[in-house]
Amino acid sequence: MNEFEIRIQKDCGLNLYASEIQKIQVNLGLKCNQSCRHCHLACGPEREEMMDWETMAAVLKIVHNVQPEMVDITGGAPEIHPLIRKFVEELSDDGYNVQVRTNLTALLEPGMEDMPDFFKDHKVHIVASMPCYLEENVNSQRGDGVYGKSIQILQKLNSLGYGMNPELSLYLVYNPGGPSLPPDQSQLEGDYKRELSNRFGIHFTGLYTMTNMPIGRFWEGLKREKKDDEYMQLLLGGFNCQTVGELMCRHQVCVAWDGTLYDCDFNIALGLPVSEELPKNIKDFTLEPLSNRRIVTGRHCFGCTAGFGSSCGGALASDNL
Ligand code: SF4
Ligand code: SF4
Numbered sequence: 001m002n003e004f005e006i007r008i009q010k011d012c013g014l015n016l017y018a019s020e021i022q023k024i025q026v027n028l029g030l031k032c033n034q035s036c037r038h039c040h041l042a043c044g045p046e047r048e049e050m051m052d053w054e055t056m057a058a059v060l061k062i063v064h065n066v067q068p069e070m071v072d073i074t075g076g077a078p079e080i081h082p083l084i085r086k087f088v089e090e091l092s093d094d095g096y097n098v099q100v101r102t103n104l105t106a107l108l109e110p111g112m113e114d115m116p117d118f119f120k121d122h123k124v125h126i127v128a129s130m131p132c133y134l135e136e137n138v139n140s141q142r143g144d145g146v147y148g149k150s151i152q153i154l155q156k157l158n159s160l161g162y163g164m165n166p167e168l169s170l171y172l173v174y175n176p177g178g179p180s181l182p183p184d185q186s187q188l189e190g191d192y193k194r195e196l197s198n199r200f201g202i203h204f205t206g207l208y209t210m211t212n213m214p215i216g217r218f219w220e221g222l223k224r225e226k227k228d229d230e231y232m233q234l235l236l237g238g239f240n241c242q243t244v245g246e247l248m249c250r251h252q253v254c255v256a257w258d259g260t261l262y263d264c265d266f267n268i269a270l271g272l273p274v275s276e277e278l279p280k281n282i283k284d285f286t287l288e289p290l291s292n293r294r295i296v297t298g299r300h301c302f303g304c305t306a307g308f309g310s311s312c313g314g315a316l317a318s319d320n321l
Pocket of ligand 2: 247248249264265266267295296297298300301302304
């Protein structure tokens with residue numbers, strides 16, 4: 001057993017297994033119009049990894065088989081994948097709930113002019129990165145000019161009904177600018193709502209707070225600044241058993257651009273596929289062993305269990321210890 005498994009067993013009396021596959025998360029590839037300094041997958045414009053149609057077709061087949069509550073599409077910047085429209089159309093025509101994770105600025109890239117309308121027409125739920133309501137903090141984490149472009153797209157999404165019409169949900173994602181844990185999600189959501197409404201008349205459905213995981217560019221940056229040990233101690237010291245039942249790996253499976261199956265997107269970044277006795281690729285997917293599989297963990301998992309907890313759907317516990 002590794003350090004994380006021992007901690008879960010000792011403190012919470014559990015071994016970490018999936019409980020059911022409610023969500024299939026699909027990572028379309030690592031190409032992105034941004035190169036954020038906290039990116040756990042080191043995405044950027046130069047990355048060429050992209051899911052092909054054969055793999056997408058295999059995902060569609062498994063979605064029909066599993067009937068998940070949601071198909072969650074991520075990247076990179078998934079909107080710039082040339083086949084995303086075909087993929088979303090197939091899912092939406094068959095009545096599945098589709099969610100797309102956007103960095104917002106990708107929607108200003110050439111050829112994206114009608115993408116917000118396309119999302120609206122297919123009732124795609126949108127989850128958008130917006131790490132602060134202040135310009136300076138967003139630009140320092142995600143690049144010069146990102147804040148202004150993000151505001152522009154949020155206003156466009158509002159004009160289509162996103163964030164106001166209950167069928168068109170628009171969630172924003174906060175992550176800390178440095179080596180600290182996110183504050184209380186509902187309090188921060190109130191601050192975001194007040195500030196974005198007062199400054200720009202922007203409305204959104206809710207806020208997800210996410211912890212910076214000790215991997216990827218964020219971790220490399222901490223190591224350069226010699227703050228990695230301190231941050232790891234913060235994550236270890238903040239371990240919270242209340243988060244364990246809702247850890248996202250327990251309720252989803254994640255498909256990488258090449259079809260490899262993972263417990264979560266962070267494990268993609270670390271090259272840790274699902275447990276060795278299981279089917280490794282979407283083309284070999286079988287529901288029964290995957291839906292109650294043992295989760296592959298590591299030290300990075302303490303990022304999900306610290307404080308209020310963290311997942312692609314925000315905090316996991318109402319109390320931070
Ligand atoms: S964090 Fe998101 S927007 Fe930034 S480089 Fe990574 S995938 Fe792109
Ligand atoms: S990093 Fe992935 S595998 Fe580890 S606890 Fe978080 S969601 Fe689960």
